[in-house]
Amino acid sequence: MRIYQEKDYNAMSRRAASVIAAQVVSKPDCVLGLATGSTPVGTYQQLIQWCKQGDLSFAQVHSVNLDEYYGLSPEHDQSYRYFMQTNLFDHVDIKPENTNVPSGLAAEPAEECARYEDVVKGLGYADLQLLGLGRNGHIGFNEPCDEFPLATHLVDLTESTIEANARFFASADDVPKQALTMGIGTIMKARKILIVASGADKADAVWKAFCGPITPEVPASILQLHPDVTLVGDGSALARLMEDKA
Ligand code: F6R
Numbered sequence: 001m002r003i004y005q006e007k008d009y010n011a012m013s014r015r016a017a018s019v020i021a022a023q024v025v026s027k028p029d030c031v032l033g034l035a036t037g038s039t040p041v042g043t044y045q046q047l048i049q050w051c052k053q054g055d056l057s058f059a060q061v062h063s064v065n066l067d068e069y070y071g072l073s074p075e076h077d078q079s080y081r082y083f084m085q086t087n088l089f090d091h092v093d094i095k096p097e098n099t100n101v102p103s104g105l106a107a108e109p110a111e112e113c114a115r116y117e118d119v120v121k122g123l124g125y126a127d128l129q130l131l132g133l134g135r136n137g138h139i140g141f142n143e144p145c146d147e148f149p150l151a152t153h154l155v156d157l158t159e160s161t162i163e164a165n166a167r168f169f170a171s172a173d174d175v176p177k178q179a180l181t182m183g184i185g186t187i188m189k190a191r192k193i194l195i196v197a198s199g200a201d202k203a204d205a206v207w208k209a210f211c212g213p214i215t216p217e218v219p220a221s222i223l224q225l226h227p228d229v230t231l232v233g234d235g236s237a238l239a240r241l242m243e244d245k246a
Contacts, residue, residue, distance in 0.1 A: 001210070002230045003245075005238040009198050013042025016130070016196045016232045020047060021056050023128040023192070029060040033129030033187070035140075036065070036083045039196045040130060044088040051092040058094035064120050065101040066131070066140040067181035070154060072104040078168050079104055102152065102180040113152040113180055120152070120186055129190035133197045136160045137205045137218035141181035144217045150185030154178055184222055192228045195220070197237035206233060207240040 006012040020043070023030055034040075050056040065080060074081035081101045089099055100119050106112030120126070131139050136158060142149055143158045156178055157165075166172035187193070197206050209220035210231065216222075223229050231238075 003238070003241070004230070004232045005242055006232065006234055008234055009042055012196065012198055012232055012234045013040075014046050016040070016043040016194060017046035017050070019194050019230055019232065020128065020130065021050060024056060024058065024061060027127060028057065029062075030127040031062045031064060031123045031125070033126030033182075033190055034063050034065050034084065034088070035130045035132045036067075036080045036087075037132040039132040039198050041087055043130070043196065048088065048091040058092045061094055062098045062123050063089075063094065063100060064123065064126060064182075065099075066129075066187070067179050068102040068104040069176040070104055070109060070178040070180055071176045074101075074104070076104075104176075104180065106180075109154040109178075109180060113154060116180065116182075117152040117186060120182065125186070126190035128192045128194060129187055131187070131193060131195040131220075133195060133202055133205050133209065133220055134161060135164055135201055135205050137208055137220045139184070139195075139220045139223075140187060141179040142184050142187075142219040144219060146216060148184040148216045148219065148222055151183040152180065152186055153183055155181055184216075184219060188222060188226055192230070193223060193226050194230045194232065195223065197231070197233040199234070200236040200239070202233070202237040203240040206231070206237055207244060210241055211244050 004015045068080045072079035102116045141155050162175045169175050208218045214221045
């Protein structure tokens with residue numbers, strides 16, 4: 001496992017973007033697994049800048065996003081499809097048809113989950129999967145539970161996640177209660193994992209994920225079993241982990 005403790009959010013974003021850029025440069029037709037949330041926004045801004053400068057091209061890249069709220073349309077400004085369009089896809093040369101996000105409007109979520117799992121499998125799974133980390137240790141929307149879910153599935157969001165995401169909605173009542181998410185098995189099939197964490201409120205989750213027991217109660221702890229993980233964080237998110245490793 002590689003750990004980069006960067007001094008602040010901007011440095012963290014630049015480091016994470018450089019890991020993704022290295023993947024794209026070394027394999028221009030790679031499959032990138034992408035995440036939403038606050039943490040990767042700066043990473044995407046850096047990638048956009050390099051793309052606009054002509055230093056990086058996504059023309060041959062395929063992307064597969066981790067998750068989508070169930071019940072939100074792609075045009076809803078809090079849907080993850082909308083997030084990806086506005087924070088990355090609309091500003092780089094990725095082909096729209098090469099981008100994949102689960103459909104939040106599927107009438108039969110189980111069918112949509114199976115279809116999405118087939119899409120990711122058909123692409124040969126991600127060469128590099130970018131992950132954020134929930135304060136409760138979730139990755140994608142794989143919430144703490146009794147066993148690691150394998151494939152893409154419909155999940156009930158926990159109160160902690162609804163509360164954490166309420167900042168993006170008018171109120172906690174407006175946060176969708178369910179989401180479609182890649183499973184832990186889908187994520188673990190990525191050849192490389194890049195996980196980003198920022199802020200003191202992630203310090204415990206980072207520590208539990210990488211120093212605690214491997215348990216579905218902390219879904220990210222499964223990453224201890226992945227052979228190629230890069231963790232990029234700012235000082236406060238990695239503070240407890242680095243204390244332990246010192
Ligand atoms: C988003 C996702 C989530 C977030 C996590 C952290 O696609 O899958 O697991 O990565 O909730 O979110 P932020 O970065 O907003 O703290």
